[in-house]
Amino acid sequence: TMNRTRSAQLYEEALQHIVGGVNSPSRSFKAVGGGAPVFMERANGAYFWDVDGNRFTDYLAAYGPIITGHAHPHITEAIVRAATNGTLYGTPTELEIKLARMLKASIPSLDKVRFVNSGTEAVMSTIRVARAYTKKSKIIKFAGCYHGHSDLVLVAAGSGPSTLGIPDSAGIPTSIAHEVITVPFNDIAALREALDRWGSDTAAVMVEPIVGNFGMVMPKPGYLEELCKLTREAGALVIYDEVISAFRFHYGSTQTYHVFPDQAAVEPDLTALGKIIGGGLPIGAYGGRKEIMEQVAPLGPAYQAGTMAGNPASISAGIACLEVLGAPGVYEEMERLAIRLADGIGAAAVKHGVPLTINRIRGAFSTHFCDHPVTNYEEAQDTDGEQFARFFRGLLEEGVVIAPSKYEAWFLTTAHTDADVDATIEAADRALRNVLI
Ligand code: PMP
Numbered sequence: 001t002m003n004r005t006r007s008a009q010l011y012e013e014a015l016q017h018i019v020g021g022v023n024s025p026s027r028s029f030k031a032v033g034g035g036a037p038v039f040m041e042r043a044n045g046a047y048f049w050d051v052d053g054n055r056f057t058d059y060l061a062a063y064g065p066i067i068t069g070h071a072h073p074h075i076t077e078a079i080v081r082a083a084t085n086g087t088l089y090g091t092p093t094e095l096e097i098k099l100a101r102m103l104k105a106s107i108p109s110l111d112k113v114r115f116v117n118s119g120t121e122a123v124m125s126t127i128r129v130a131r132a133y134t135k136k137s138k139i140i141k142f143a144g145c146y147h148g149h150s151d152l153v154l155v156a157a158g159s160g161p162s163t164l165g166i167p168d169s170a171g172i173p174t175s176i177a178h179e180v181i182t183v184p185f186n187d188i189a190a191l192r193e194a195l196d197r198w199g200s201d202t203a204a205v206m207v208e209p210i211v212g213n214f215g216m217v218m219p220k221p222g223y224l225e226e227l228c229k230l231t232r233e234a235g236a237l238v239i240y241d242e243v244i245s246a247f248r249f250h251y252g253s254t255q256t257y258h259v260f261p262d263q264a265a266v267e268p269d270l271t272a273l274g275k276i277i278g279g280g281l282p283i284g285a286y287g288g289r290k291e292i293m294e295q296v297a298p299l300g301p302a303y304q305a306g307t308m309a310g311n312p313a314s315i316s317a318g319i320a321c322l323e324v325l326g327a328p329g330v331y332e333e334m335e336r337l338a339i340r341l342a343d344g345i346g347a348a349a350v351k352h353g354v355p356l357t358i359n360r361i362r363g364a365f366s367t368h369f370c371d372h373p374v375t376n377y378e379e380a381q382d383t384d385g386e387q388f389a390r391f392f393r394g395l396l397e398e399g400v401v402i403a404p405s406k407y408e409a410w411f412l413t414t415a416h417t418d419a420d421v422d423a424t425i426e427a428a429d430r431a432l433r434n435v436l437i
Pocket of ligand 1: 063117118119120121123146147148149208212213241242243244274275
Protein backbone atom coordinates (compact mmCIF):
# COMPACT_ATOMS: atom_id res chain seq x y z
CA THR A 1 0.00 0.00 0.00
CA MET A 2 0.97 3.61 -0.59
CA ASN A 3 3.08 5.23 2.09
CA ARG A 4 1.30 8.32 3.39
CA THR A 5 3.04 8.54 6.77
CA ARG A 6 3.91 12.21 6.50
CA SER A 7 0.32 13.15 5.55
CA ALA A 8 -0.88 11.27 8.64
CA GLN A 9 1.61 13.16 10.82
CA LEU A 10 0.69 16.53 9.37
CA TYR A 11 -3.00 15.76 9.82
CA GLU A 12 -2.45 15.08 13.54
CA GLU A 13 -0.60 18.38 13.78
CA ALA A 14 -3.19 20.28 11.75
CA LEU A 15 -5.96 18.97 14.02
CA GLN A 16 -4.37 20.79 16.94
CA HIS A 17 -4.47 24.17 15.24
CA ILE A 18 -6.99 24.22 12.42
CA VAL A 19 -10.55 23.21 13.07
CA GLY A 20 -11.02 19.67 11.75
CA GLY A 21 -7.52 19.92 10.29
CA VAL A 22 -8.92 21.45 7.09
CA ASN A 23 -9.85 24.93 5.89
CA SER A 24 -12.90 23.69 4.02
CA PRO A 25 -14.97 20.74 5.24
CA SER A 26 -15.18 19.31 1.72
CA ARG A 27 -11.46 18.42 2.02
CA SER A 28 -12.08 16.16 5.01
CA PHE A 29 -12.24 12.39 4.46
CA LYS A 30 -15.07 12.10 6.97
CA ALA A 31 -17.57 10.90 4.33
CA VAL A 32 -15.23 8.29 2.86
CA GLY A 33 -14.24 6.40 5.99
CA GLY A 34 -12.27 9.09 7.82
CA GLY A 35 -8.57 9.40 8.44
CA ALA A 36 -5.96 11.76 7.11
CA PRO A 37 -6.55 13.61 3.86
CA VAL A 38 -3.54 13.70 1.55
CA PHE A 39 -1.33 16.73 2.14
CA MET A 40 -0.08 17.96 -1.21
CA GLU A 41 3.26 19.67 -1.66
CA ARG A 42 3.20 20.82 -5.25
CA ALA A 43 1.29 20.43 -8.48
CA ASN A 44 2.00 20.78 -12.15
CA GLY A 45 -0.27 20.17 -15.12
CA ALA A 46 -2.51 17.19 -14.37
CA TYR A 47 -0.43 15.97 -11.41
CA PHE A 48 -0.03 16.44 -7.68
CA TRP A 49 2.93 15.34 -5.54
CA ASP A 50 2.20 14.78 -1.87
CA VAL A 51 4.45 15.28 1.15
CA ASP A 52 5.50 11.61 1.02
CA GLY A 53 6.64 11.91 -2.59
CA ASN A 54 3.68 10.07 -4.17
CA ARG A 55 2.41 11.30 -7.52
CA PHE A 56 -1.33 11.59 -8.24
CA THR A 57 -3.36 12.39 -11.33
CA ASP A 58 -5.79 15.16 -10.46
CA TYR A 59 -9.47 15.06 -11.45
CA LEU A 60 -10.52 17.27 -8.53
CA ALA A 61 -9.25 20.42 -10.25
CA ALA A 62 -9.66 22.16 -6.87
CA TYR A 63 -13.46 21.72 -7.17
CA GLY A 64 -13.48 23.34 -10.59
CA PRO A 65 -11.16 26.32 -11.01
CA ILE A 66 -8.05 24.49 -12.23
CA ILE A 67 -9.36 23.89 -15.75
CA THR A 68 -5.99 24.53 -17.43
CA GLY A 69 -4.12 22.18 -15.07
CA HIS A 70 -1.78 23.37 -12.31
CA ALA A 71 0.82 26.09 -12.76
CA HIS A 72 -0.08 26.76 -16.38
CA PRO A 73 2.85 28.87 -17.68
CA HIS A 74 0.63 31.59 -19.18
CA ILE A 75 -1.27 32.01 -15.91
CA THR A 76 1.86 31.78 -13.76
CA GLU A 77 3.50 34.48 -15.82
CA ALA A 78 0.47 36.74 -15.39
CA ILE A 79 0.50 36.22 -11.61
CA VAL A 80 4.23 36.93 -11.35
CA ARG A 81 3.81 40.09 -13.40
CA ALA A 82 0.95 41.21 -11.17
CA ALA A 83 2.87 40.42 -7.98
CA THR A 84 5.90 42.33 -9.25
CA ASN A 85 3.75 45.38 -9.85
CA GLY A 86 2.13 45.28 -6.41
CA THR A 87 -0.64 42.95 -5.31
CA LEU A 88 -3.27 45.37 -4.01
CA TYR A 89 -3.89 49.05 -4.62
CA GLY A 90 -7.30 49.92 -3.22
CA THR A 91 -7.85 51.89 -6.43
CA PRO A 92 -9.39 50.87 -9.75
CA THR A 93 -7.15 49.40 -12.46
CA GLU A 94 -7.43 48.96 -16.20
CA LEU A 95 -7.13 45.18 -15.74
CA GLU A 96 -10.57 45.05 -14.12
CA ILE A 97 -12.11 46.61 -17.23
CA LYS A 98 -10.42 43.99 -19.39
CA LEU A 99 -11.81 41.02 -17.44
CA ALA A 100 -15.24 42.67 -17.22
CA ARG A 101 -15.23 43.08 -21.01
CA MET A 102 -14.22 39.44 -21.49
CA LEU A 103 -17.08 38.26 -19.27
CA LYS A 104 -19.61 40.53 -20.98
CA ALA A 105 -18.49 39.42 -24.42
CA SER A 106 -19.12 35.77 -23.58
CA ILE A 107 -22.14 36.11 -21.24
CA PRO A 108 -24.57 38.46 -23.00
CA SER A 109 -26.94 38.89 -20.02
CA LEU A 110 -24.25 40.84 -18.15
CA ASP A 111 -24.71 44.57 -18.75
CA LYS A 112 -22.73 45.43 -15.63
CA VAL A 113 -20.57 43.34 -13.33
CA ARG A 114 -18.93 43.69 -9.93
CA PHE A 115 -15.94 41.61 -8.81
CA VAL A 116 -15.84 40.03 -5.36
CA ASN A 117 -13.59 37.40 -3.76
CA SER A 118 -15.53 34.15 -3.78
CA GLY A 119 -18.57 32.40 -5.14
CA THR A 120 -20.18 32.74 -1.73
CA GLU A 121 -19.89 36.52 -1.90
CA ALA A 122 -21.13 36.63 -5.48
CA VAL A 123 -24.30 34.69 -4.60
CA MET A 124 -24.84 36.67 -1.39
CA SER A 125 -24.62 39.89 -3.35
CA THR A 126 -27.07 38.79 -6.06
CA ILE A 127 -29.62 38.11 -3.32
CA ARG A 128 -29.07 41.54 -1.77
CA VAL A 129 -29.53 43.20 -5.16
CA ALA A 130 -32.60 41.14 -6.06
CA ARG A 131 -34.21 42.09 -2.76
CA ALA A 132 -33.33 45.76 -3.20
CA TYR A 133 -34.75 45.77 -6.73
CA THR A 134 -37.97 43.82 -6.08
CA LYS A 135 -38.47 45.10 -2.51
CA LYS A 136 -39.45 41.53 -1.63
CA SER A 137 -37.62 39.14 0.65
CA LYS A 138 -38.11 35.42 0.02
CA ILE A 139 -35.81 33.24 -2.04
CA ILE A 140 -36.76 30.01 -3.76
CA LYS A 141 -33.95 27.51 -4.24
CA PHE A 142 -33.62 23.88 -5.25
CA ALA A 143 -32.86 20.96 -2.97
CA GLY A 144 -29.24 19.91 -3.22
CA CYS A 145 -28.02 23.02 -5.03
CA TYR A 146 -25.08 24.57 -3.17
CA HIS A 147 -24.58 28.30 -3.39
CA GLY A 148 -21.83 28.94 -0.85
CA HIS A 149 -22.03 29.29 2.91
CA SER A 150 -24.06 32.45 3.42
CA ASP A 151 -27.09 32.11 5.69
CA LEU A 152 -29.96 32.04 3.23
CA VAL A 153 -28.65 29.51 0.77
CA LEU A 154 -27.34 27.01 3.33
CA VAL A 155 -30.85 25.70 3.80
CA ALA A 156 -31.00 22.26 2.06
CA ALA A 157 -27.68 22.82 0.37
CA GLY A 158 -26.17 20.00 -1.58
CA SER A 159 -22.68 18.65 -1.80
CA GLY A 160 -20.84 20.29 1.10
CA PRO A 161 -23.22 19.90 4.02
CA SER A 162 -25.01 16.80 2.77
CA THR A 163 -21.74 14.94 2.27
CA LEU A 164 -21.20 15.35 6.00
CA GLY A 165 -24.83 14.55 6.83
CA ILE A 166 -25.63 18.10 7.91
CA PRO A 167 -29.05 18.85 6.36
CA ASP A 168 -29.09 22.50 7.37
CA SER A 169 -26.35 24.41 9.12
CA ALA A 170 -26.61 25.30 12.80
CA GLY A 171 -26.24 29.00 13.49
CA ILE A 172 -28.93 30.10 11.06
CA PRO A 173 -31.85 31.78 12.82
CA THR A 174 -35.28 30.35 12.06
CA SER A 175 -36.33 33.84 10.99
CA ILE A 176 -33.86 33.50 8.11
CA ALA A 177 -34.79 29.91 7.32
CA HIS A 178 -38.37 31.19 6.92
CA GLU A 179 -37.21 33.38 4.07
CA VAL A 180 -36.16 30.36 1.99
CA ILE A 181 -38.36 27.92 0.12
CA THR A 182 -36.77 24.76 -1.23
CA VAL A 183 -38.24 22.76 -4.10
CA PRO A 184 -36.95 19.77 -6.09
CA PHE A 185 -34.92 20.48 -9.25
CA ASN A 186 -36.33 19.46 -12.65
CA ASP A 187 -39.91 19.51 -11.31
CA ILE A 188 -41.82 22.41 -12.82
CA ALA A 189 -45.06 21.56 -10.97
CA ALA A 190 -43.28 21.92 -7.62
CA LEU A 191 -41.91 25.32 -8.60
CA ARG A 192 -45.33 26.45 -9.85
CA GLU A 193 -46.88 25.44 -6.53
CA ALA A 194 -44.23 27.34 -4.56
CA LEU A 195 -44.69 30.43 -6.70
CA ASP A 196 -48.49 30.24 -6.42
CA ARG A 197 -48.15 30.22 -2.68
CA TRP A 198 -45.20 32.55 -2.03
CA GLY A 199 -44.59 34.30 -5.36
CA SER A 200 -45.84 37.69 -4.22
CA ASP A 201 -43.20 37.69 -1.42
CA THR A 202 -40.41 36.21 -3.55
CA ALA A 203 -37.43 38.31 -4.60
CA ALA A 204 -35.67 35.64 -6.63
CA VAL A 205 -35.45 32.06 -7.76
CA MET A 206 -31.85 30.91 -7.41
CA VAL A 207 -30.69 27.97 -9.51
CA GLU A 208 -27.59 26.19 -10.77
CA PRO A 209 -28.76 25.98 -14.41
CA ILE A 210 -26.61 22.89 -14.88
CA VAL A 211 -26.20 21.37 -11.45
CA GLY A 212 -22.70 20.67 -10.22
CA ASN A 213 -23.51 19.99 -6.60
CA PHE A 214 -25.39 16.72 -6.64
CA GLY A 215 -23.42 15.29 -9.52
CA MET A 216 -23.60 16.87 -12.99
CA VAL A 217 -27.32 17.09 -13.70
CA MET A 218 -28.80 18.68 -16.83
CA PRO A 219 -32.08 20.53 -16.72
CA LYS A 220 -34.81 18.63 -18.57
CA PRO A 221 -35.60 20.10 -22.00
CA GLY A 222 -37.73 23.19 -21.54
CA TYR A 223 -37.30 23.27 -17.75
CA LEU A 224 -35.24 26.45 -17.50
CA GLU A 225 -37.45 28.28 -20.01
CA GLU A 226 -40.48 27.44 -17.93
CA LEU A 227 -38.64 28.30 -14.71
CA CYS A 228 -37.76 31.76 -16.06
CA LYS A 229 -41.27 32.35 -17.37
CA LEU A 230 -43.04 31.39 -14.13
CA THR A 231 -40.58 33.34 -11.99
CA ARG A 232 -41.02 36.52 -14.01
CA GLU A 233 -44.81 36.15 -14.05
CA ALA A 234 -44.60 36.17 -10.25
CA GLY A 235 -42.59 39.42 -10.36
CA ALA A 236 -39.41 37.76 -9.08
CA LEU A 237 -35.92 37.71 -10.57
CA VAL A 238 -34.08 34.69 -11.93
CA ILE A 239 -30.58 34.24 -10.56
CA TYR A 240 -28.27 31.74 -12.22
CA ASP A 241 -25.48 30.51 -10.00
CA GLU A 242 -22.84 29.74 -12.60
CA VAL A 243 -19.94 29.59 -10.15
CA ILE A 244 -19.17 26.05 -11.37
CA SER A 245 -20.80 26.01 -14.78
CA ALA A 246 -19.48 29.16 -16.47
CA PHE A 247 -16.50 28.37 -18.72
CA ARG A 248 -16.66 24.73 -17.63
CA PHE A 249 -18.53 23.32 -20.64
CA HIS A 250 -17.66 25.85 -23.32
CA TYR A 251 -16.23 29.36 -23.56
CA GLY A 252 -19.06 31.24 -21.83
CA SER A 253 -21.93 30.37 -19.56
CA THR A 254 -24.78 27.90 -19.84
CA GLN A 255 -26.91 30.80 -21.07
CA THR A 256 -25.86 30.32 -24.67
CA TYR A 257 -27.12 26.86 -25.31
CA HIS A 258 -25.80 26.07 -28.74
CA VAL A 259 -23.61 23.38 -27.17
CA PHE A 260 -26.61 21.73 -25.49
CA PRO A 261 -28.85 20.61 -28.36
CA ASP A 262 -32.13 20.16 -26.48
CA GLN A 263 -31.96 23.46 -24.57
CA ALA A 264 -33.23 26.87 -25.63
CA ALA A 265 -31.22 29.95 -24.73
CA VAL A 266 -32.67 31.52 -21.61
CA GLU A 267 -31.16 34.50 -19.89
CA PRO A 268 -31.37 35.14 -16.17
CA ASP A 269 -31.69 38.59 -14.59
CA LEU A 270 -28.59 38.11 -12.44
CA THR A 271 -25.62 35.74 -12.64
CA ALA A 272 -23.13 34.70 -9.98
CA LEU A 273 -19.64 33.68 -11.12
CA GLY A 274 -16.45 32.39 -9.52
CA LYS A 275 -13.89 29.57 -9.75
CA ILE A 276 -12.58 29.40 -13.35
CA ILE A 277 -12.79 33.17 -13.95
CA GLY A 278 -9.99 33.64 -11.38
CA GLY A 279 -7.57 31.17 -12.97
CA GLY A 280 -6.91 29.51 -9.58
CA LEU A 281 -6.77 32.66 -7.46
CA PRO A 282 -9.62 33.82 -5.20
CA ILE A 283 -12.41 35.51 -7.13
CA GLY A 284 -16.12 35.90 -7.57
CA ALA A 285 -18.23 38.18 -9.73
CA TYR A 286 -21.85 39.00 -10.18
CA GLY A 287 -23.72 40.92 -12.79
CA GLY A 288 -26.86 41.32 -14.81
CA ARG A 289 -29.26 43.80 -16.28
CA LYS A 290 -28.23 47.42 -16.01
CA GLU A 291 -31.25 48.71 -14.10
CA ILE A 292 -30.93 45.89 -11.58
CA MET A 293 -27.19 46.25 -11.08
CA GLU A 294 -27.63 49.99 -10.61
CA GLN A 295 -29.15 49.17 -7.22
CA VAL A 296 -25.56 48.64 -6.06
CA ALA A 297 -23.56 51.32 -4.22
CA PRO A 298 -22.25 53.87 -5.14
CA LEU A 299 -25.10 54.21 -7.66
CA GLY A 300 -27.88 52.74 -5.57
CA PRO A 301 -29.00 51.83 -2.05
CA ALA A 302 -27.76 48.20 -1.93
CA TYR A 303 -24.37 48.18 -0.21
CA GLN A 304 -21.65 45.75 -1.27
CA ALA A 305 -17.90 46.29 -0.97
CA GLY A 306 -14.54 44.48 -0.72
CA THR A 307 -10.99 45.38 0.29
CA MET A 308 -9.54 42.60 -1.87
CA ALA A 309 -12.14 42.81 -4.65
CA GLY A 310 -10.72 43.13 -8.15
CA ASN A 311 -7.14 42.74 -6.92
CA PRO A 312 -4.63 42.71 -9.79
CA ALA A 313 -3.35 39.19 -9.06
CA SER A 314 -6.76 37.48 -9.23
CA ILE A 315 -7.86 39.58 -12.18
CA SER A 316 -4.63 38.90 -14.10
CA ALA A 317 -4.86 35.16 -13.46
CA GLY A 318 -8.48 35.22 -14.60
CA ILE A 319 -7.67 37.04 -17.84
CA ALA A 320 -4.82 34.63 -18.57
CA CYS A 321 -7.01 31.61 -17.85
CA LEU A 322 -9.75 32.82 -20.21
CA GLU A 323 -7.09 33.50 -22.86
CA VAL A 324 -6.00 29.86 -22.64
CA LEU A 325 -9.61 28.66 -22.79
CA GLY A 326 -10.39 30.89 -25.78
CA ALA A 327 -8.08 28.94 -28.08
CA PRO A 328 -9.84 26.79 -30.68
CA GLY A 329 -10.65 23.19 -29.83
CA VAL A 330 -9.89 23.40 -26.10
CA TYR A 331 -13.34 22.29 -24.92
CA GLU A 332 -13.72 19.68 -27.64
CA GLU A 333 -10.48 18.06 -26.50
CA MET A 334 -11.56 17.99 -22.83
CA GLU A 335 -14.85 16.47 -23.93
CA ARG A 336 -13.10 13.85 -26.07
CA LEU A 337 -11.00 12.76 -23.09
CA ALA A 338 -14.00 12.80 -20.75
CA ILE A 339 -15.98 10.56 -23.11
CA ARG A 340 -13.09 8.09 -23.29
CA LEU A 341 -12.63 8.11 -19.52
CA ALA A 342 -16.32 7.86 -18.65
CA ASP A 343 -16.82 5.07 -21.20
CA GLY A 344 -13.80 3.21 -19.81
CA ILE A 345 -15.03 3.50 -16.23
CA GLY A 346 -18.53 2.50 -17.32
CA ALA A 347 -17.21 -0.61 -19.08
CA ALA A 348 -15.13 -1.59 -16.04
CA ALA A 349 -18.21 -1.21 -13.82
CA VAL A 350 -20.21 -3.51 -16.09
CA LYS A 351 -17.33 -6.01 -16.07
CA HIS A 352 -17.31 -6.12 -12.27
CA GLY A 353 -21.10 -6.08 -11.95
CA VAL A 354 -21.13 -2.71 -10.18
CA PRO A 355 -24.26 -0.62 -10.82
CA LEU A 356 -22.99 2.78 -11.90
CA THR A 357 -24.76 5.78 -13.42
CA ILE A 358 -22.38 8.23 -15.04
CA ASN A 359 -23.72 11.73 -15.68
CA ARG A 360 -21.34 13.31 -18.16
CA ILE A 361 -21.66 16.85 -19.49
CA ARG A 362 -18.88 17.72 -21.89
CA GLY A 363 -15.55 17.59 -19.96
CA ALA A 364 -17.04 16.75 -16.56
CA PHE A 365 -18.87 13.76 -15.13
CA SER A 366 -20.05 12.26 -11.89
CA THR A 367 -20.06 8.63 -10.82
CA HIS A 368 -23.24 7.61 -9.00
CA PHE A 369 -23.28 4.13 -7.48
CA CYS A 370 -26.85 3.19 -8.38
CA ASP A 371 -28.86 1.61 -11.18
CA HIS A 372 -31.28 4.48 -11.77
CA PRO A 373 -30.91 7.84 -13.50
CA VAL A 374 -29.90 10.87 -11.41
CA THR A 375 -31.97 13.92 -12.37
CA ASN A 376 -32.55 15.48 -8.94
CA TYR A 377 -31.16 15.54 -5.42
CA GLU A 378 -33.34 12.73 -4.10
CA GLU A 379 -32.01 10.37 -6.75
CA ALA A 380 -28.44 11.51 -6.00
CA GLN A 381 -28.94 10.79 -2.30
CA ASP A 382 -30.32 7.35 -3.14
CA THR A 383 -26.90 6.05 -4.23
CA ASP A 384 -24.44 3.83 -2.40
CA GLY A 385 -22.09 5.94 -0.30
CA GLU A 386 -20.16 2.90 0.96
CA GLN A 387 -19.43 1.77 -2.57
CA PHE A 388 -18.39 5.29 -3.50
CA ALA A 389 -16.08 5.41 -0.47
CA ARG A 390 -14.39 2.14 -1.48
CA PHE A 391 -14.04 3.41 -5.05
CA PHE A 392 -12.56 6.70 -3.80
CA ARG A 393 -10.02 4.90 -1.59
CA GLY A 394 -9.14 2.41 -4.30
CA LEU A 395 -8.48 5.24 -6.74
CA LEU A 396 -6.36 7.09 -4.21
CA GLU A 397 -4.20 3.99 -3.67
CA GLU A 398 -3.77 3.92 -7.46
CA GLY A 399 -2.67 7.56 -7.49
CA VAL A 400 -5.93 9.08 -8.74
CA VAL A 401 -7.52 12.00 -6.90
CA ILE A 402 -11.22 12.85 -7.05
CA ALA A 403 -13.34 14.70 -4.47
CA PRO A 404 -14.09 12.73 -1.27
CA SER A 405 -17.83 13.12 -1.87
CA LYS A 406 -20.32 11.07 -3.86
CA TYR A 407 -22.02 14.31 -4.95
CA GLU A 408 -19.01 15.83 -6.67
CA ALA A 409 -17.67 15.49 -10.21
CA TRP A 410 -14.58 14.42 -12.10
CA PHE A 411 -13.09 17.32 -14.05
CA LEU A 412 -10.93 16.97 -17.13
CA THR A 413 -8.50 19.81 -17.76
CA THR A 414 -6.47 21.02 -20.72
CA ALA A 415 -3.47 19.30 -19.10
CA HIS A 416 -4.84 15.73 -19.20
CA THR A 417 -3.68 13.43 -22.01
CA ASP A 418 -4.74 10.14 -23.56
CA ALA A 419 -2.01 8.45 -21.53
CA ASP A 420 -3.51 9.83 -18.30
CA VAL A 421 -6.93 8.60 -19.33
CA ASP A 422 -5.60 5.11 -20.20
CA ALA A 423 -3.83 4.84 -16.84
CA THR A 424 -6.90 6.10 -14.98
CA ILE A 425 -9.20 3.59 -16.69
CA GLU A 426 -6.89 0.80 -15.50
CA ALA A 427 -6.81 2.30 -12.01
CA ALA A 428 -10.61 2.52 -11.98
CA ASP A 429 -10.87 -1.08 -13.16
CA ARG A 430 -8.77 -2.24 -10.20
CA ALA A 431 -10.68 0.02 -7.78
CA LEU A 432 -14.08 -1.21 -9.03
CA ARG A 433 -13.05 -4.83 -8.54
CA ASN A 434 -13.22 -4.24 -4.76
CA VAL A 435 -16.27 -2.03 -4.57
CA LEU A 436 -18.95 -4.69 -3.97
CA ILE A 437 -17.16 -6.60 -1.18
N1 PMP B 1 -22.03 28.29 -6.02
C1 PMP B 1 -21.74 27.09 -6.53
C2 PMP B 1 -22.59 26.52 -7.62
C3 PMP B 1 -20.63 26.38 -6.05
O1 PMP B 1 -20.38 25.16 -6.52
C4 PMP B 1 -19.83 26.96 -5.04
C5 PMP B 1 -18.60 26.25 -4.49
N2 PMP B 1 -18.47 24.92 -4.72
C6 PMP B 1 -20.17 28.22 -4.56
C7 PMP B 1 -21.26 28.87 -5.08
C8 PMP B 1 -19.35 28.88 -3.49
O2 PMP B 1 -18.14 29.35 -4.00
P1 PMP B 1 -16.90 29.64 -3.02
O3 PMP B 1 -16.48 28.33 -2.45
O4 PMP B 1 -15.87 30.28 -3.92
O5 PMP B 1 -17.38 30.59 -1.97
